Amino acid sequence: MASFRISGLTKSYGSNVIVDDLDLEIEEGEFLVLLGPSGCGKTTTLRCLAGLETPERGRIEFKGDPVFDSSARVNVPAHKRRIGMVFQSYALWPNMTVRKNIAYPLKVRRMKEALAAGRVEEAAAMVHCEHLLDRYPSQLSGGQQQRIAVARGLAARPDLVLFDEPLSNLDARLRDQVRTEIHRLHESLGFGAVFVTHDQSEAFALGDKLAIMREGRIEQLGTPQDVFQRPATDYVAGFIGMANRLELRRTGAGWQTKGGVDVLVARDVPDAPALVARLWPDDVSLHRDSESVPTGAVAIKAELLAAEFGGRQYHVTVGANGEEFRLQADSATHGSWLRTATEGCPVLISFRAEALHVYSEGGERALASPGSAG
Numbered sequence: 001m002a003s004f005r006i007s008g009l010t011k012s013y014g015s016n017v018i019v020d021d022l023d024l025e026i027e028e029g030e031f032l033v034l035l036g037p038s039g040c041g042k043t044t045t046l047r048c049l050a051g052l053e054t055p056e057r058g059r060i061e062f063k064g065d066p067v068f069d070s071s072a073r074v075n076v077p078a079h080k081r082r083i084g085m086v087f088q089s090y091a092l093w094p095n096m097t098v099r100k101n102i103a104y105p106l107k108v109r110r111m112k113e114a115l116a117a118g119r120v121e122e123a124a125a126m127v128h129c130e131h132l133l134d135r136y137p138s139q140l141s142g143g144q145q146q147r148i149a150v151a152r153g154l155a156a157r158p159d160l161v162l163f164d165e166p167l168s169n170l171d172a173r174l175r176d177q178v179r180t181e182i183h184r185l186h187e188s189l190g191f192g193a194v195f196v197t198h199d200q201s202e203a204f205a206l207g208d209k210l211a212i213m214r215e216g217r218i219e220q221l222g223t224p225q226d227v228f229q230r231p232a233t234d235y236v237a238g239f240i241g242m243a244n245r246l247e248l249r250r251t252g253a254g255w256q257t258k259g260g261v262d263v264l265v266a267r268d269v270p271d272a273p274a275l276v277a278r279l280w281p282d283d284v285s286l287h288r289d290s291e292s293v294p295t296g297a298v299a300i301k302a303e304l305l306a307a308e309f310g311g312r313q314y315h316v317t318v319g320a321n322g323e324e325f326r327l328q329a330d331s332a333t334h335g336s337w338l339r340t341a342t343e344g345c346p347v348l349i350s351f352r353a354e355a356l357h358v359y360s361e362g363g364e365r366a367l368a369s370p371g372s373a374g
């Protein structure tokens with residue numbers, strides 16, 4: 001049985017429905033990531049779980065007990081919900097030492113002082129910050145402040161820890177470090193978590209399960225592997241970085257893009273006049289001439305639009321009759337000519353037809369993914 005269950009959750013601001021009849025379950029010890037673009041309702045969902053917002057409708061259950069139920073008029077206040085929260089802005093109390101900040105949730109729960117002191121030391125040690133206990137937040141770096149915020153979120157050993165984009169104010173190196181620490185803490189402590197982000201690499205790295213949100217609803221719920229291998233809709237495919245999108249129309253013998261480029265769709269797809277296809281950038285290869293195009297691959301004549309150096313790879317954009325394709329080209333193979341190549345120079349791109357993810361015309365239904373039958 002799920003430990004935490006949200007059903008029919010609805011929250012509006014004025015006439016804008018922000019969370020729209022949302023259902024979601026979180027298993028004991030599960031790390032669930034809510035992933036979606038800015039404004040899709042992730043934070044509002046989290047705040048409803050925390051008891052910081054009051055939904056109009058729905059029910060939220062923690063371990064079988066309702067903490068919110070609009071029809072039964074149940075609304076357990078935030079401090080009684082046994083949750084920990086870690087915010088993007090750290091939200092440490094500036095006038096309290098680190099020790100007092102970490103102790104705060106224990107105080108709210110009226111834990112005995114001696115026991116609380118032990119918990120504070122333990123939580124600080126978990127994030128390697130024991131030496132900072134007597135400092136004030138202004139005397140800490142951003143990374144240290146966020147570690148303390150994580151320690152505060154975990155100190156009371158809550159049933160559920162809610163993370164609201166906790167890494168987005170950190171620079172890239174620190175973001176990776178704190179992400180790894182959160183992952184390690186979850187593995188060792190096994191708390192349930194809901195983690196909000198718009199960054200798919202964070203979501204893939206941390207989530208046991210991902211819920212991809214769109215306009216207050218869940219578009220796909222699955223493991224990171226499921227979502228990566230079989231994005232359920234065109235929207236999910238685009239959101240997780242499958243940047244190449246082709247609108248295809250059926251021609252007599254096959255399929256063509258809007259710009260008239262012929263594309264081979266390798267699988268049987270239902271008898272439809274139009275499709276949307278998606279392709280990962282690293283499934284597209286770049287060629288200067290046709291000799292290096294692998295046998296059986298779909299090859300398209302294109303022109304170079306941009307090539308940006310990215311270390312081992314160049315991030316390349318090419319155009320083909322009004323369609324744009326993004327791809328990664330190996331610097332060792334292509335760097336010497338890409339460095340000086342001019343915009344508009346002719347190139348070839350190729351991909352295996354089997355690499356296409358195929359969706360219905362409106363993009364709302366997956367028809368075929370690589371590795372799936374059909």
Ligand SMILES: Nc1ncnc2c1ncn2[C@@H]1O[C@H](COP(=O)(O)OP(=O)(O)OP(=O)(O)O)[C@@H](O)[C@H]1O
Binds near residue numbers: 042198
């Ligand atoms: N207190 C409020 N009053 C009115 N509108 C609000 C309020 N809080 C949020 N909104 C609106 O609700 C929508 C969803 O906000 P929410 O913060 O849940 O989105 P999000 O997916 O977490 O986005 P972000 O990643 O930008 O935080 C936004 O359009 C936002 O402007």
